[in-house]
Amino acid sequence: MRQSEVDYRDVQGLARFGYGKIKGASYALLRIKDVAAARAWLRSAPVTSAVVMKPPPSTALQVAFTASGLRALNVPPAVIGSFSPEFLAGMAEENRARRLGDIGSNAPSNWKWGYGAADAPDLIVMFFADSHGLGSFIENSKGVAWRGAFEELRWLGTADLDGVEPFGFVDGISQPHIDWDRQRDVTQPQIDYSNVVALGEFLLGYPNEYNKYTDRPLIDPDPVSRGLLNAEDAPDKKDVGRNGTYLVVRQLRQDVRSLWQFVNQQAGGDAGAAEKLAEAFVGRTRMGSPLVPRSQQEIPGIGPNPDEICLNQFTFAKDPAGSGCPFGAHVFRANPRNADFPGRPTGLAKIITMLGFGPRGLRDDLMSPVRFHRILRRGREYGPELLPEDAVRPAPPEDPERGLHFVCLNANISRQFEFLQNAWINSTKFSGLTGESDPLLGNRQPVPGCPVTSDFTEPRKDGIPQRVSGLPQFVTVRGGAYFFLPSLRAFRFFAEAGIAR
Amino acid sequence: MTPQANFMVLAPIDPARRTDLEQLLDSMNDGPGEVNRANPLIPFAQFGTLHFARLVILNDGTLNDVRAYGGGAVPTYPLYLAFLGDIDGEVDSFFKELARRAGDGLRRIFSCCEGFTPGADLVNWMKAHEAPAIAAYVNWRGRTVLQIHEEAALRAALLDYARTNAGEFRDLPPREVHRTLRKFLATELSSGRLTLTPPRSAPIVWWIGNTLNLIGIPLLGLLLLPLLILIAPIYVFCLRRREKTDPELCWRVSQAYSDHLSLFEDRYVTNQFNAMGSLKPGLVRRLTMIGVLSTVDYAARHFVRRGRLGRIRTIHFARWVFLDDKKRMVFFSNYDGTVEAYMDDFINKTGFGLNAVFSNGIGYPRTNWLVRDGCGDEQKYKDFLRRHTLPSQVWYKAYPEFTAIDLERNTRLRKGLEVSSMNEEEAREWVALL
Numbered sequence: 001m002r003q004s005e006v007d008y009r010d011v012q013g014l015a016r017f018g019y020g021k022i023k024g025a026s027y028a029l030l031r032i033k034d035v036a037a038a039r040a041w042l043r044s045a046p047v048t049s050a051v052v053m054k055p056p057p058s059t060a061l062q063v064a065f066t067a068s069g070l071r072a073l074n075v076p077p078a079v080i081g082s083f084s085p086e087f088l089a090g091m092a093e094e095n096r097a098r099r100l101g102d103i104g105s106n107a108p109s110n111w112k113w114g115y116g117a118a119d120a121p122d123l124i125v126m127f128f129a130d131s132h133g134l135g136s137f138i139e140n141s142k143g144v145a146w147r148g149a150f151e152e153l154r155w156l157g158t159a160d161l162d163g164v165e166p167f168g169f170v171d172g173i174s175q176p177h178i179d180w181d182r183q184r185d186v187t188q189p190q191i192d193y194s195n196v197v198a199l200g201e202f203l204l205g206y207p208n209e210y211n212k213y214t215d216r217p218l219i220d221p222d223p224v225s226r227g228l229l230n231a232e233d234a235p236d237k238k239d240v241g242r243n244g245t246y247l248v249v250r251q252l253r254q255d256v257r258s259l260w261q262f263v264n265q266q267a268g269g270d271a272g273a274a275e276k277l278a279e280a281f282v283g284r285t286r287m288g289s290p291l292v293p294r295s296q297q298e299i300p301g302i303g304p305n306p307d308e309i310c311l312n313q314f315t316f317a318k319d320p321a322g323s324g325c326p327f328g329a330h331v332f333r334a335n336p337r338n339a340d341f342p343g344r345p346t347g348l349a350k351i352i353t354m355l356g357f358g359p360r361g362l363r364d365d366l367m368s369p370v371r372f373h374r375i376l377r378r379g380r381e382y383g384p385e386l387l388p389e390d391a392v393r394p395a396p397p398e399d400p401e402r403g404l405h406f407v408c409l410n411a412n413i414s415r416q417f418e419f420l421q422n423a424w425i426n427s428t429k430f431s432g433l434t435g436e437s438d439p440l441l442g443n444r445q446p447v448p449g450c451p452v453t454s455d456f457t458e459p460r461k462d463g464i465p466q467r468v469s470g471l472p473q474f475v476t477v478r479g480g481a482y483f484f485l486p487s488l489r490a491f492r493f494f495a496e497a498g499i500a501r
Numbered sequence: 502m503t504p505q506a507n508f509m510v511l512a513p514i515d516p517a518r519r520t521d522l523e524q525l526l527d528s529m530n531d532g533p534g535e536v537n538r539a540n541p542l543i544p545f546a547q548f549g550t551l552h553f554a555r556l557v558i559l560n561d562g563t564l565n566d567v568r569a570y571g572g573g574a575v576p577t578y579p580l581y582l583a584f585l586g587d588i589d590g591e592v593d594s595f596f597k598e599l600a601r602r603a604g605d606g607l608r609r610i611f612s613c614c615e616g617f618t619p620g621a622d623l624v625n626w627m628k629a630h631e632a633p634a635i636a637a638y639v640n641w642r643g644r645t646v647l648q649i650h651e652e653a654a655l656r657a658a659l660l661d662y663a664r665t666n667a668g669e670f671r672d673l674p675p676r677e678v679h680r681t682l683r684k685f686l687a688t689e690l691s692s693g694r695l696t697l698t699p700p701r702s703a704p705i706v707w708w709i710g711n712t713l714n715l716i717g718i719p720l721l722g723l724l725l726l727p728l729l730i731l732i733a734p735i736y737v738f739c740l741r742r743r744e745k746t747d748p749e750l751c752w753r754v755s756q757a758y759s760d761h762l763s764l765f766e767d768r769y770v771t772n773q774f775n776a777m778g779s780l781k782p783g784l785v786r787r788l789t790m791i792g793v794l795s796t797v798d799y800a801a802r803h804f805v806r807r808g809r810l811g812r813i814r815t816i817h818f819a820r821w822v823f824l825d826d827k828k829r830m831v832f833f834s835n836y837d838g839t840v841e842a843y844m845d846d847f848i849n850k851t852g853f854g855l856n857a858v859f860s861n862g863i864g865y866p867r868t869n870w871l872v873r874d875g876c877g878d879e880q881k882y883k884d885f886l887r888r889h890t891l892p893s894q895v896w897y898k899a900y901p902e903f904t905a906i907d908l909e910r911n912t913r914l915r916k917g918l919e920v921s922s923m924n925e926e927e928a929r930e931w932v933a934l935l
Contacts, residue, residue: 095763210879356809365812368845423842429770429904448769449901464663464670464935
């Protein structure tokens with residue numbers, strides 16, 4: 001198998017960059033009104049690639065399609081049918097919604113967009129430009145074809161809160177380090193936590209953490225598919241997925257007042273204690289420092305930037321009782337920073353562990369190795385800033401909505417985003433806990449047999465764990481969809497594919 | 502120790518009554534996948550020794566897979582109804598209780614099966630239709646339903662007491678917490694507000710059987726050893742040859758079938774799982790399957806650490822059953838978490854065991870030396886498994902709120918209270934369980 005370098009010209013930039021230096025962004029959720037006009041716009045769309053530019057670009061544009069969008073473009077059904085089942089069924093499908101915790105007020109039927117044929121987008125066009133230039137960048141990019149081509153379902157505007165999410169915590173600190181050069185040997189078990197993750201976890205067409213190529217449409221060469229790259233694992237096929245990936249978008253409303261009022265009330269009005277509790281919910285301080293000490297040992301894929309080492313060179317292994325960072329804290333649930341085995345066994349000890357005679361602790365070895373469940377986050381905030389000290393005051397009339405347009409990239413939605421959301425974030429039984437889900441994201445809905453899911457447990461070094469009860473729902477899902485973020489070659493293929501037919 | 506037992510009543514469905522049967526089974530649920538625990542047909546919750554139960558129509562959609570091995574017609578098998586349960590104590594007495602509490606309901610259900618007559622003696626009929634497991638796993642040998650409920654009540658009472666007296670407990674060192682709660686327990690026990698039934702000793706018949714198994718199986722192995730050594734090279738040669746050529750049948754199920762399965766999944770913190778398929782033809786695969794599953798059964802019976810199956814800690818009960826003269830097999834389990842997490846758990850934690858067993862089924866992703874590769878081809882394996890998955894028409898769990906870890910925590914709490922004093926470290930760990 002020939003291993004080639006990644007052609008960055010073929011990859012949409014979002015897979016490599018967060019465009020954090022570009023402060024403004026707005027996302028258009030569109031439906032295709034006129035296929036010919038839509039094709040015309042797509043063919044001329046200035047999609048930004050992942051090539052490093054000097055100086056860095058001041059604008060960027062990214063495009064991703066839902067399954068209905070690909071259908072609307074007359075992409076052949078056999079191609080569409082080979083995308084992943086999650087992508088095809090969509091985020092709002094009933095059983096999937098239950099797994100994702102999208103029930104109660106989160107239920108798709110309550111969404112502002114993404115549910116039902118009328119409110120589900122065909123594509124998302126993401127515009128990035130400095131706030132003062134954003135309007136003109138959008139207008140220029142739209143060009144003449146746009147108006148005839150698309151119906152604008154909704155614009156998701158974003159706000160620049162300077163790297164702080166609406167609850168007031170520094171955000172986006174921990175990201176997987178993508179192994180672009182394909183140096184990581186995934187065939188050996190991982191003994192220590194590593195932040196380096198196989199390229200195939202984030203881009204289709206490359207080996208993933210199982211050293212396998214994630215399923216994606218492979219087709220026979222024909223005049224239309226000629227421009228596509230060949231599949232590495234099936235060289236006589238054209239790879240529609242290669243250099244593309246799945247994009248998960250969820251609009252999450254954050255009730256900032258509710259969070260700070262709740263912790264304030266729990267702390268009896270003591271602002272310091274209230275902040276401590278909120279930090280326990282998150283698992284980091286407001287400035288982003290972890291609640292457990294930094295590891296002495298280096299972690300692959302973290303550093304050499306000293307800030308990054310300060311914020312991310314840690315695991316939870318040295319805090320087995322959870323008295324530093326609670327097991328239920330958001331950052332623990334989202335990334336337990338574990339490896340393939342508990343307690344780094346080697347040789348005979350590894351076999352003993354495999355046979356079930358390893359560590360005996362109640363919480364030992366409960367979680368799947370995190371390397372199979374990483375996501376690349378590209379979210380942006382929306383709504384005006386509200387500082388914690390102001391949030392404790394009652395809401396004025398017409399209090400504007402605030403939240404996060406959660407965006408993440410992954411090659412396997414069910415094993416990455418959905419697993420995280422369902423087995424870790426939303427699980428009322430995560431890591432031996434019971435009666436609680438993610439303190440920030442949990443929906444607090446009962447599970448049959450388990451009426452209470454709104455607790456939060458803070459283990460203590462020497463005593464009975466402290467339990468906070470009755471956490472309100474702080475985050476509500478307002479919309480969402482699964483998109484495919486194609487390579488630039490596949491993007492052109494989609495724009496052409498239906499024409500010959 | 503009260504040993505756990507399991508039963509499975511297996512009977513061919515009368516084709517003319519299939520719809521009636523499906524409607525009857527549906528009527529036992531409040532909604533898809535959510536059983537009515539007091540349903541009039543089998544009021545499950547009345548059975549104090551029943552851990553899990555299910556009724557499944559064994560509708561194997563993969564029968565045509567044998568065509569991959571050439572040969573003539575696809576064999577036809579009856580469509581079975583399986584009724585199975587995991588219980589404390591013995592099957593005989595449980596069947597009698599079933600006949601007493603759910604006799605009419607069971608008669609209505611079994612009347613949809615072939616060979617069931619209104620005059621049939623229910624208990625004898627069920628016994629005659631029992632399909633034994635070749636291997637069975639119990640998460641915690643000896644832990645009864647009663648013990649589970651008592652220990653759950655114990656934890657709730659301890660938490661409640663600690664909450665009401667939070668001020669008093671706040672700065673109490675762990676050993677003092679332990680001592681205080683022991684005192685509290687003593688009061689609760691003497692007042693009868695809590696009960697902790699002492700474990701009963703295992704029935705002598707069971708004990709003899711278990712000991713014979715413990716000694717007998719290795720003895721048998723020892724006796725067979727010369728023969729095994731003799732045939733080992735031939736066996737390895739045959740297995741390796743087959744491994745390299747056995748067809749993989751691992752395509753994705755239709756969206757409709759996947760949605761149908763999903764209807765019954767992820768409603769509780771624990772899920773049911775059924776997988777069914779045909780064995781690869783030939784003696785080599787059959788012997789491998791029997792050998793591996795006998796080993797699993799022996800280990801599960803005598804050796805595995807309580808609460809674990811290898812590294813997996815989320816399975817309450819599981820079993821493997823041969824059907825139709827060992828031509829087909831069904832696997833049943835009750836596991837915590839979602840089906841996706843369950844599959845990942847198996848691949849990542851005990852892939853070797855999974856391969857050794859299931860690679861003897863037609864279509865399994867290619868293995869290497871029986872235990873390598875196979876399920877390591879994650880998506881192929883998941884597609885394979887999904888194709889073989891069947892929904893449980895009715896599924897009951899006696900303690901829907903508790904995962905296996907919850908149960909283990911409660912048992913650890915109780916055990917800790919039975920100890921009169923602890924050292925600092927033990928006390929700290931114990932208090933953290935609260």
